[in-house]
Amino acid sequence: MTAAVSLRDVHKSFGATQIIRGVNLEIAPGERHCIIGPNGAGKTTLFNLISGRFPITSGEIALNGARIDQLPPHRINRLGLSRSFQITSIFHRLSVFENLRCALLWSRGYRYSFWSPLWRQKALNEHADFLLHDLNLATRRDIPAGLLSYAEQRALEIGMTIAGGASVILLDEPTAGMSNTETDHAMALIRRVTQGKTLLMVEHDMKVVFDLADTITVLVYGQVIVSGPPAEVRANRAVQEAYLGALEG
Amino acid sequence: MSTRWLWIAAIVLVAVAIPWCFYDVAHHRHSGFMISMLSQMGLMVILALSYNMLLGQAGLFSLCHATFFGIGGYAMVHFLNAAGDGSLPLPMEVMPLLAGLSGLGLAIVFGYMATKQRATAFAMITLGISELMATAALMFHHFFGGEGGVTTNRMIDQSLFGLNYASGIQVYYLILAWTLLATAGMYYLTLTPLGRMANATRDNFERAQFMGYDPRVVRFLQFSLSGLFAGIGGGLYAITYEIVTFDALASPLSANALLMAYIGGTTVFGGPVLGAVLITLLQSGVSLLSNSWLVYVGVLFIAMVIFAPAGLSGMIRAHEPIRQAGRLKRLTVPYLRLVIPGLALVLGFVGLVELMSFLTIGAAQGKRLVLFGHAIDVHAALPWTVSIGALLIGGTWLRFEAAHFHRVWESLTADRREQA
Amino acid sequence: MEIFIISLLNGLVYGMLLFMLASWLTLIFSMMGVLNFAHASIYMVGAYLAFTVSRFVGFFPALIVAPILCGLIGAAIEVWGLRRVHHNGHIAELLFTFGLVFIVQRLVQMTWGMLPMAYRVPPLLDFPLFNLYGANFPAYRGFMLLISAGMLFFTWLLLKKTRIGLIIQAALTHPAMVSALGHNVPMVFTTVFAGGCLLAGLAGVIGGNYQTTEPGMADAMGPIVFVVVVFGGLGSLAGCFIASIIMGMIQTFAVVIDYSVADLLRPLGLAISGDTLLTELLTVPVARIGALLPFAMMVLILLFRPRGLMGTRDT
Secondary structure (H helix, E strand, O other): OOOOEEEEEEEEEEOOOOEEEEEEEEEEOOOEEEEEEEEEEEOOHHHHHHOOOOOOOOOEEEEOOEOOOOEEEEEHHHOOOOOOOOOOOOOOOOHHHHHHHHHHHHHHOOOOOOOHHHOOOHHHHHHHHHHHHHHOOHHHHOHHHHHHHHHHHHHHHHHHHHHHOOEEEEEEEOOOOOOOOHHHHHHHHHHHOOOOOOOEEEEEOHHHHHHHHOOEEEEEEEEEEEHHHHHHHHHHHHHHHHOOOOOOO | HHHHHHHHHHHHHHHHHHHHHHHHOOOOOOOOOHHHHHHHHHHHHHHHHHOOHHHHHHOOOOOHHHHHHHHHHHHHHHHHHHHHHHOOOOHHHHHHHHHHHHHHHHHHHHHHHHOOOOOOHHHHHHEEEEHHHHHHHHHHOOOOHHHEEEEEEOOOOOOOOOOOOOOOHHHHHHHHHHHHHHHHHHHHHHHOOHHHHHEEEEEEEHHHHOOOOOOHHHHHHHHHHHHHHHHHHHHHHHHHHHHHHHHHHOOHHHHHHHHHHHHOOOOOOOOOHHHHHHHHHHHHHHHHOOOHHEEEEEEEEHHHHOOOOOHHHHHHHHHHHHHHHEEEEEEEEHOOOOOOOOHHHHHHHHHHHHHHHHHHHHHHHHOOOEEEEEEOOOOHHHHHHHHHHHHHHHHHHHHHHHHHHHHHHHHHHHHHHHHO | HHHHHHHHHHHHHHHHHHHHHHHHHHHHHHEEEHOOOOOOHHHHHHHHHHHHHHHHHHHHHHHHHHHHHHHHHHHHHHHHHHHHHHHHOOHHHHHHHHHHHHHHHHHHHHHHOOOOOOOOOOOOOOEEEEEEEOOOHHHHHHHHHHHHHHHHHHHHHHHHHHHHHEEEEEEEEHHHHHHHHOOOHHHHHHHHHHHHHHHHHHHHHHHOOOOOOOOOHHHHHHHHHEEEEHOOOOOOOHHHHHHHHHHHHHHHHHOOOOOOOHHHHHHOOOOOOOOOOOHHHHOOOOOOOOOOOOHHHHHHHHHHOOOOOOOOOOO
């Protein structure tokens, strides 16, 4: 079975500084995979490499068997990978509805059309409205996205990420800065909308991670120190040391 | 929604009827000045709107917009000459489209180069393109006619309506028709996937990428299409003035487009229309009265960049939530309180500028400063003290009043923000 | 041969003048991300101020006073203008400096009038430095080279060898961190901006009587300076230097080349005839299109090498 995402001996240096030092990873289709690790471990950089935001220094990254490490982000997206950002990244001057509709355009085949009027595209608009309701943002439909509350913006971001129907979803700290209730809501949303898709998530909230993940990878100083089911990771000595410091005995 | 259509219909009606309000019944002719100014307005509306396709809608700061306007003009001259020879049997009404296609063609070539870059590099490359084309237009005789430009005759006697476009009023209606057409076209564009993605790319370049769109292609297409509309404007320019020189593609005209779009407001579709009408009015009117027209425009521009980046239409739109809450009346007094200090500031500033101008330039040109029929001695102390005084007093008073206005505004919009 | 050497020297003088203007423009852009459209306008103001001051107290005091005044003007622009506009975004900053160009232009015209000023080379420096194949190389040009070389040295010294320079370099990429370390970053920005204007003013002092001091100066010089900055690569002083010299040489040499592309093709047996735009393009002598060349080069380099010659960041 081809891995949904596979990384083979991936290295990344910024100038003389090595950030990712030989990462090997295989993510199975439909898997819920969380990446954890201390700050500065390179988790977001890894995401940036996979999604094509930065080029890798050496190695290979493949999506459903096809190499993507040399492709620009929009090509990778068209092949079925979508991501969210750590710092909320939405179209702040467009309305919430417009944000979602834009996220749907390419996958619906509209391309760069400058002749089809958007208001007449019934199916498109209905789908956008459906997403709006699913995200619980229906009351904010026509408000500029920049005016939403933080949690609402995060929800919108998640919605925009999955709207295009990508099969592999990368979420970068989706619950960052949220209260407990907001986190619960967000996680319920994420669970629902990523049904049947491959989910790769960076998270710091351990409760979320151990609740959700099928597989957990621990990244420290740009290297994978363990990758496996939650129970295995929880028991692993190296992980405990990395998080809690070296233990006696 | 329907009030918007009412406004538009009213504006169109005014545009159609207004030449007749200045009709000289005794001599059976229209006011040449009015027709000329109105025609210029139409051209500038197209220029400013097509520029806003870049600045306001796509977030592209271009400095070579006049290049496509100018090429449309030059091309039109050649097309008209060909039509006059009999080798181009197209009706006059359709000709501007050819000019538009010329603009489109050049915009595709230059747009491909320019949109490879972002932000500042993009602005720089458009600056280079603008200078390149203006210099070329001065140099080469063949297409551009060198320094003298190229001339034509618009009476080609090919028309769908049997018009010969000899009179200014006929040309004005041709311009009006095309302005409406172009405006409708540009508005329609904003409702298409490309138009929306242009907005999205402006707001967040990277996000657009992660939605499957190549933002460069979006910008390239938007740039090219704006060249199409600018070219149409240039074609109409050629028809109106029957001569096109390098001014039609030089940087002052590009700067003008920027000014009109920005002052009118780049965030509302109709903003540049407002800007174009206003600036043309002021240009026709104020430049007759004062040499220092550019200083006033420059200061107005900078003041807007600092205090009102959304432009005039943006400021008007900001009142919308207050109007909807029915609280507009509460702003009347605060606004009135701004009038006198504001007036003092403006008059003081204008006075100072005019005095300075007459002291140096005017003296060299042998002119004298005349205010309401009284000659003012620019060397006397009184006019200077009055101007400086008005400037300082008006300025400080205005700051005080502006702070008060701001407090009132905040209180009126506070609950709106609480709801948000 | 003599034309070649004289042109070489003239090209060097002009190139160094361009470098004086372009160098700090690229530094300011690197640091603050804003390209100051009004930089050439300050150059013009420097020339005019030098003219006026030198009429009262002579050239050499003007050499000091005029740049200082320009520096103060720059500080004022930064503190009361740029800082306020900063939070509105990059495009707002560009627009602001763009608007300044109009205002400065008109203010200069209002203060000094529309005619060129009789800003002459000071008699002390008005002698031929040496004689080459019958042509004189004016001492004033040598003086210009001296000043511009001195400025180059000073800039290098400041950035690489002093503590201030270190802070400036750090603030170039990590203003927040520098601020956290206790340095007054806004003050650093103001200083750099004012410094750039001071040097633009100095360039105006020496350039004003090399070229003509008239209201169109800024429009003539401005675009070329931008070309240099972009060609050399935004943020790279070395690239800026190379680009300045190249541009200076090109503009100087182009004027003396009377050949055209058609002349090149003729020995190959290709004769150009006819009266079309293409033939005009091919038969125009290089001397006439000299003014076009810098822009054509800028467009080309941005196409193929967006960083410029040695740019440190994609613009």
